[in-house]
Amino acid sequence: LDHQLEDYFNTAVELAKKAGQKIKEAFYKEKNVNTKQSAADLVTETDQAVEKMVQEIISQKYPTHKFIGEETVAVDGSSCTLTDDPTWIVDPIDGTTNFVHSIPEVSFSCGITVNKEVVIGVVYVPILDQMYTAKKGQGSFFNGQKLSVSSVTELKQAALIMEGGSSRDPDILKAKLDNLRNVLTASHGIRAYGSAAINLCKIASGICEGYVEYGIHCWDIAAGLLILQEAGGVVKDTTGEEVDIMRRRITGACSVNIVNQLVPLLTHLDMGRD
Ligand code: LIP
Numbered sequence: 001l002d003h004q005l006e007d008y009f010n011t012a013v014e015l016a017k018k019a020g021q022k023i024k025e026a027f028y029k030e031k032n033v034n035t036k037q038s039a040a041d042l043v044t045e046t047d048q049a050v051e052k053m054v055q056e057i058i059s060q061k062y063p064t065h066k067f068i069g070e071e072t073v074a075v076d077g078s079s080c081t082l083t084d085d086p087t088w089i090v091d092p093i094d095g096t097t098n099f100v101h102s103i104p105e106v107s108f109s110c111g112i113t114v115n116k117e118v119v120i121g122v123v124y125v126p127i128l129d130q131m132y133t134a135k136k137g138q139g140s141f142f143n144g145q146k147l148s149v150s151s152v153t154e155l156k157q158a159a160l161i162m163e164g165g166s167s168r169d170p171d172i173l174k175a176k177l178d179n180l181r182n183v184l185t186a187s188h189g190i191r192a193y194g195s196a197a198i199n200l201c202k203i204a205s206g207i208c209e210g211y212v213e214y215g216i217h218c219w220d221i222a223a224g225l226l227i228l229q230e231a232g233g234v235v236k237d238t239t240g241e242e243v244d245i246m247r248r249r250i251t252g253a254c255s256v257n258i259v260n261q262l263v264p265l266l267t268h269l270d271m272g273r274d
Pocket of ligand 1: 094095165166196197216
């Protein structure tokens, strides 16, 4: 199994570089933008082209493996079922809004699950040539250097990451803004990189201490959550319970202390399931 995982890992890194090349070429050109669930839920030709390329390579190399990809699910919701089979969970561009606005925090995210557990995570930010990788039980790395989380334990000394997201539903926005105010009041400040995958990698890198988001999907977090865990961090449901990657909400932090201080500040939104 170990050498199999090594092979999956090498393929995932190779795919990230190939995807990165395509993203980089398109980044400096005019983008062709469409919307999905809301006027702020964006997709471009590049999201679709990268996902198609990646899906084809995976299905050729591993015909028995399953594939869950953001743009495939957008046209065929039934393809989003997590089973015990090896499953490649891919977001061709995480941070599509950044991509559309030529903001460089744009990532390719690929997580691989076996028995529903993420065992490999690769997040690549091609514009900045930043490669984050993790293998279950073997640590996580940034351009080959080992990552470890911040040692801050008090929320009042922490920098947090929270996102607006793409929903414009007034009830969801109200809860998110309440959460933002509560967390801001209790901490050093709030940042948003615009990509869930990058947000998790920032905490893995010890740059910020915690992250909360409602409305994410499994492809946004599959890779990043392993990268954070392997850097010594924790990933939970927003209630502090065990994380469920299909439940569309997450909190990640450098320690369980930060999670425990965050949870009581949040209005919990039920976002349904992937
Ligand atoms: C994005 C997420 C981000 C969220 C955005 C969007 P996409 O994913 O990673 O955290 O705030 O609304 O969903 O759509 O760029 O792959």
